[in-house]
Structures are given as C-alpha cells and as structure tokens.
Amino acid sequence: CHPTFLAFALICEVSLLRAIMDGIPPLKDKRLIIKDLIFEKVKVRLYQPKTSTTGQRRGVLYFHGGVGRFGSIRAYERTCRILARKTNSVVVSVGYRLAPEFPYPTQFHDCLTATIHFMKTAQDYGVDPARIIVCGDSSGGTLTAAVAQALVNRKDVPKLRAQILIYPFLQAADFNLPSYQQNAKIPVLIRERTLILGLKYLNKDISAVNILLKGSHISEERRQKYQKWLSADNIPHEFKMRGYTPPGPPAPYSEEIYKLAKPFLEPLFSPLLCEDNVIAQLPETFILTCEYDVLRDDGLLYKKRLEDHGIKVTLCHLEEGFHGTIFLIDVNLHYLLSLPDFYLSLPAKIF
Numbered sequence: 001c002h003p004t005f006l007a008f009a010l011i012c013e014v015s016l017l018r019a020i021m022d023g024i025p026p027l028k029d030k031r032l033i034i035k036d037l038i039f040e041k042v043k044v045r046l047y048q049p050k051t052s053t054t055g056q057r058r059g060v061l062y063f064h065g066g067v068g069r070f071g072s073i074r075a076y077e078r079t080c081r082i083l084a085r086k087t088n089s090v091v092v093s094v095g096y097r098l099a100p101e102f103p104y105p106t107q108f109h110d111c112l113t114a115t116i117h118f119m120k121t122a123q124d125y126g127v128d129p130a131r132i133i134v135c136g137d138s139s140g141g142t143l144t145a146a147v148a149q150a151l152v153n154r155k156d157v158p159k160l161r162a163q164i165l166i167y168p169f170l171q172a173a174d175f176n177l178p179s180y181q182q183n184a185k186i187p188v189l190i191r192e193r194t195l196i197l198g199l200k201y202l203n204k205d206i207s208a209v210n211i212l213l214k215g216s217h218i219s220e221e222r223r224q225k226y227q228k229w230l231s232a233d234n235i236p237h238e239f240k241m242r243g244y245t246p247p248g249p250p251a252p253y254s255e256e257i258y259k260l261a262k263p264f265l266e267p268l269f270s271p272l273l274c275e276d277n278v279i280a281q282l283p284e285t286f287i288l289t290c291e292y293d294v295l296r297d298d299g300l301l302y303k304k305r306l307e308d309h310g311i312k313v314t315l316c317h318l319e320e321g322f323h324g325t326i327f328l329i330d331v332n333l334h335y336l337l338s339l340p341d342f343y344l345s346l347p348a349k350i351f
Contacts, residue, residue, distance in 0.1 A: 014069060014100070022074045029081055039117040042110045043095035045073045046125065047084035058089045058161070059127035061115050063147075065138030065324075067197040068099045068107045079326065083135075090127050092118055096143075104202050108268050111143045112150055119157040129158040137326050138295075139201075141168025145271035145302070152281035160283040166326050167290050170272040170298035172198060172264035173222075174230045175213045178244040179296035186292050189323040194294055202263050214251035217261035223250060229272060234304045235297055272302050280309040287313060290321030 033048040049057075062080055064071040073080075073095040084091040096110035115134060122129040136144035148163040174180075175191060184191040192209060199206045211217075218226070232246065267274040285306055289299040303313045318325060 017070050018072065018098075022072055025074060026078055026081070029085075031085055032081060034081075039092075039114040042114040042117075043073065044114055044118075045077075045080070045093045045095065047080055047091040047093070048125065049084055049088050049090075051088060053088065053126075056123070056128035056131070057126055058087070058131040058133065059118065059122055059125070060084075060087070060089045060091045061111075061118060061132070061134045062091055062093045063096070063111050063134070063136035063140035063143040064093070065136065065140040066098075067139045068104060068201040069197075070098070071140070072098075090125050099201055100203060104263070105268050108143055108146055112147050115147055115151070116154075116157055131161045132158065133162045133164060134160060135164035135166070136168070137166035138323065139169055141165040142170065142269070142271060144168070145170060146268050148282055149267060149271055149274050149278050152278055162284045162286065163282065164286045164288075165299065165302070166288045167293050167295050167321075167323055168271075168287070168299060168302070169194070169198075169295050170302050171230065171270040172261070173218055173226050173270065173273065174215065176215070176247045177230070177297040177301075178232055178235055178240045179298075180294045181244055182242045183292055183294045183296070186294075186322070189294055191294050198264065198269075202269075204260055208257055208260055211251070211254065211257055212261055212264075216251045216254045216257045217264065218250070219253050219258065220250075222265070226273065229305055230301060232297075235300050239297070239300065272298060272305065276309065279305055279311075282306060282309075282311055284312045285314070286316070288316045288318070288326075290318045290323060290325055292321065293323040295323065 031050055033050060035046045035048075037044050037046055060083060062076065062083065064073075064076040064079075066072075066075075073093045076093055080091045080093045083089065092114070094111055094114045096107045096114075099107070118125075118127075119129060119132055122132060134144045134147055136142070144163055144165055145168060148160055151157065151160060172195075175195065180191050191213070195209050195212055196206050199209070199212075215223075232240070232244065263269055265273060267278075285303075287299045287303055289296045299315070303315055306313050
C-alpha cells in the first residue's frame, strides 16, 4: 500500500474509535454543578455536588484510559458524574492531549500539570488540600501511578491522600506473566494487541511485536534487577490455577530492540519499574484487578511492591471482571465498595 493511504487509514481508525468512545452525551444532571475549566492550558471538567456539606470535600482527579490515543472528558462523563454523586466529592476529569497529534509523554505532563494546579487551588473549589486523590483506569491508571511517583519529593504541594489504580498497565518488561498467558486471547485486550497499542502510543514500529513478546529488549543485567519485582513467585497461587507454564530460557538480548523499546522501561511508561526510594514514599493505594484481563498481574505485583515498603494497599479483585469493566458502569452500578480510611467509594461490582 502507498504510505499516504496507510497514513490516511490510520487517521480514520483513530477518529472512528474516538467517536465510538465519546458516544451520546448524557442529559443534564440536576444534582451536580458541572464546569469546563482550564488548568494551566490543560482542559478539565469539574463536577461539584449540589448537596450541602459542613466542611470541605475531598477532591478526585480522574485520568481516563485509552492508551494515550483515545478517550476524552466526554467519553468518561457518566463515570465521573457517578463518582462525584456517590462519593460526594469534587471530581476533576482531566482532558489531556492525545497522541499521535501530541506525542508521548505529553499525556503525563498534562496530567501532572493539572494535578499540581488543583492541589494549589483546591480551596477555591471547596476541597480540603489534604484529601486529594488521583485515580485512573487502564492507561489512565498508568498515568495515575506515574503522577503519584512524580509528586513524592515535591515540597510545593500537599501530599496526596491516596491513589486509585483501576486495572492499570504498569510494566512492559514481561509479557509472559500468568495473566498474560491465561488471557492472551480474551477480548477486549488480547496480549498482542496490548503491545501493538503501546508501540503506536510511542510512535514506534509495530513489526517488532513478536520479538518484544519474547523479551529480547531485556538485557541480563536488567533481567536480574527486575526479577525481584516481576517474578511470578510474587503472584499468589490462586491466580495461577487456570494455568501457568513458567517460561523457558530468555530470548537472546538485542541491543537494536532495546533501543526501540527503551521508553517501555522508563517509570513514566512502566511505573512498576520505579526505584525503591520512590515506591517507599507513595500514598495509600486502592487497586482494582479483573480476572479476565492480561493486566491483572501488573496490579498484583504492584500491590506486593507497595506492601513490601509498608504502604497500605486495598485490593478489589473482580472474579468475573474483564478489561474495560468500569467504562460500562452507567446503568449497571449496583453498589459501591467503601475504601477503609479513604472516605471514598468506588464501583466494586458490575452485573
């Protein structure tokens, strides 16, 4: 095919998927005050409950999923409305700019910028600066973890109260973990598709997918370093009962493939690979995982890393859950899970 045609087809694919995710906007919500604002050039939508309160509310910054290329404030309108109403919180949905128009890591920088702005101006919106939480699903969970890590050493803003990671993508070093084996062909996020989406997000050649799946981008030195964080031994036995075969000898290391995939191994893209001195300073954490999701074990491994450093973690595992579950909460939300000491609730089960 001619390169011009391929470029046009790619633009059409991105535009179509964005339109599908945006869907039909909901009707006006009489229970919320909804405002479109700009936080340091970043578009946000702020949701404030109209119910009276005796003090300042908690604040929640929400980073939507979509692999940095899809999703929007509009696509997550229902999710953020429910979150604001059910938790009586001020919710800020961050409309970070998308790739490929705005290349990675623009998405992270927009989320960090919006978070810092909100933390510094929280009281203007009736929010207690000590009760601010960052939250996101899928790649939005990646952004959440990366933002929380970026804030640990800042002295110009309050400490985050908590981080909420909803089936997050957290590492691109090992694609043979039990959940990747068990759910390799289960929609909506099959194993190969996960890597292809990541490569497209970084504007990299997708022809190296099969080599990357075998781990040729990991040197022996890095493999030894990551082993303590990524070992399948760190995953509880009950999560291996649907089948798991320990991988054989590692694939030969390729310097060329490593150069291609180098951004994959940076903490901005793979927060699970962040150094211990940062992990040890992270706030209390809630992680939601789904059984039928290739990313399940990313959440389980991050839980262990955090707990090993004394961080309190609440895990909610959906036995029948799949990737994208939270995106469908509009009419299927039956009850909320109360998070211990978070003063916050999140959708726990969807039927």
